[in-house]
Amino acid sequence: MRELFYLDNGATTWPKPDSVHRAMSEFYRDYGVNPGRSGYDRAIEAEETVQKCRKRLMNFFNGGNDPDRLVFAYNATDALNQVIQGVLGTSGGHAISTNLEHNSVIRPLYHMDKRSDIDVTWIPFVGGGFIDPDDIRRAIRSDTKLVIMNHGSNVIGTCQPIGEVGRICREMGVFFAVDVSQTAGVVPIDMQEMCIDAVCFTGHKSLFGPTGIGGICVAKDAVIDSTRWGGTGVRSILKYHLDEYPYRLEAGTLNTMGIAGLLAGQEFIESRGGPEGIHEYEMKLMSRLWNGIKDIDRVIIYCFDSLENHIPVLSMNVEGFEAVNTGTLLDVDYDIATRTGLHCAPLVHEQMGTAEIKGTVRFSLGPFNTEEHIDAAIEGIREIVKMSLGWTKSLKM
Numbered sequence: 001m002r003e004l005f006y007l008d009n010g011a012t013t014w015p016k017p018d019s020v021h022r023a024m025s026e027f028y029r030d031y032g033v034n035p036g037r038s039g040y041d042r043a044i045e046a047e048e049t050v051q052k053c054r055k056r057l058m059n060f061f062n063g064g065n066d067p068d069r070l071v072f073a074y075n076a077t078d079a080l081n082q083v084i085q086g087v088l089g090t091s092g093g094h095a096i097s098t099n100l101e102h103n104s105v106i107r108p109l110y111h112m113d114k115r116s117d118i119d120v121t122w123i124p125f126v127g128g129g130f131i132d133p134d135d136i137r138r139a140i141r142s143d144t145k146l147v148i149m150n151h152g153s154n155v156i157g158t159c160q161p162i163g164e165v166g167r168i169c170r171e172m173g174v175f176f177a178v179d180v181s182q183t184a185g186v187v188p189i190d191m192q193e194m195c196i197d198a199v200c201f202t203g204h205k206s207l208f209g210p211t212g213i214g215g216i217c218v219a220k221d222a223v224i225d226s227t228r229w230g231g232t233g234v235r236s237i238l239k240y241h242l243d244e245y246p247y248r249l250e251a252g253t254l255n256t257m258g259i260a261g262l263l264a265g266q267e268f269i270e271s272r273g274g275p276e277g278i279h280e281y282e283m284k285l286m287s288r289l290w291n292g293i294k295d296i297d298r299v300i301i302y303c304f305d306s307l308e309n310h311i312p313v314l315s316m317n318v319e320g321f322e323a324v325n326t327g328t329l330l331d332v333d334y335d336i337a338t339r340t341g342l343h344c345a346p347l348v349h350e351q352m353g354t355a356e357i358k359g360t361v362r363f364s365l366g367p368f369n370t371e372e373h374i375d376a377a378i379e380g381i382r383e384i385v386k387m388s389l390g391w392t393k394s395l396k397m
């Protein structure tokens with residue numbers, strides 16, 4: 001197989017560290033029994049891995065002292081659905097979100113509007129892709145139940161002033177939930193300092209776990225009602241699902257292999273200097289890419305005026321080409337994997353005017369990228385621009 005220059009880490013990080021593969025395989029071989037359901041040694045060992053991971057992630061997000069408030073879900077979408085439905089309930093009210101959101105926030109909110117008469121205010125971004133915390137403050141009403149937004153945009157890579165928004169929400173008594181899908185593992189997240197009530201994460205991006213595992217870190221006094229019910233392995237005689245965490249938000253058998261992978265992912269992050277070390281490495285590469293393409297004629301880069309307050313995600317287009325054409329040329333001619341289109345975040349494109357031209361080409365970097373990958377991407381873009389010039393000339397003739 002030819003070497004693939006994988007610049008699509010925003011979709012999922014790839015490859016995963018060898019230590020993650022090893023940990024999952026060894027765990028499943030040796031302890032792949034049902035945790036928390038039985039009292040034999042292997043079930044206890046399996047449960048210990050689950051508890052160790054809860055504790056580790058609780059510390060990672062500085063979510064408090066109770067590891068049971070770290071609940072597992074399938075992915076960020078599942079976690080966000082639980083928070084949105086569990087906080088908003090069924091009796092109307094108001095929610096605030098932003099134009100930067102992924103469909104995993106947008107669609108649940110639209111459905112809540114349709115089903116439970118929840119009024120939603122969408123805050124546009126300003127100044128190159130950032131939310132102004134004062135816009136959130138101004139949007140809060142007496143019936144606002146939830147402010148929910150992402151920490152890092154999966155389209156333009158801007159990183160939001162979460163702490164400032166959190167302090168406004170805390171002051172005004174509104175539940176504050178953050179989608180950290182693109183930042184967990186790349187940017188430090190401190191729930192207590194940032195006044196966050198619930199962090200929703202996915203395991204398969206910069207936390208380096210496999211797909212199918214994610215979760216919610218719920219702050220000490222935050223209340224999320226359960227929206228799914230079933231087996232918990234304990235107190236089976238009770239008619240109703242348990243109120244206490246983690247059971248409150250977990251039903252059925254957990255993805256233990258995914259949890260073992262997430263735990264190994266935590267160790268990998270630590271071995272690379274934590275989120276700060278990973279961010280520094282990836283942003284150095286992003287700087288090389290940005291500097292390599294920003295002055296090329298006909299290259300349009302969106303909301304990327306500086307590297308500050310950014311994660312290593314960059315959206316661009318080549319004038320005259322739809323994103324999908326540029327992406328296909330990068331793939332077929334240069335073995336460079338990017339993502340093209342709307343990236344499941346339609347409101348960003350509506351605001352930027354890129355929805356009509358079918359989105360952008362997104363480069364998103366990971367810890368296994370090298371300067372060689374970046375230089376190949378720069379060269380590829382240069383050649384595509386040359387080709388686009390030829391096409392335009394022949395169309396004019």
Ligand SMILES: Cc1ncc(COP(=O)(O)O)c(C=O)c1O
Pocket residue numbers: 010011075076077078102104150152153154179181182202203214
């Ligand atoms: C900002 C953001 N939120 C949510 C998600 C959804 O993650 P998952 O597909 O793992 O549920 C993504 C995935 O790309 C994302 O980038």
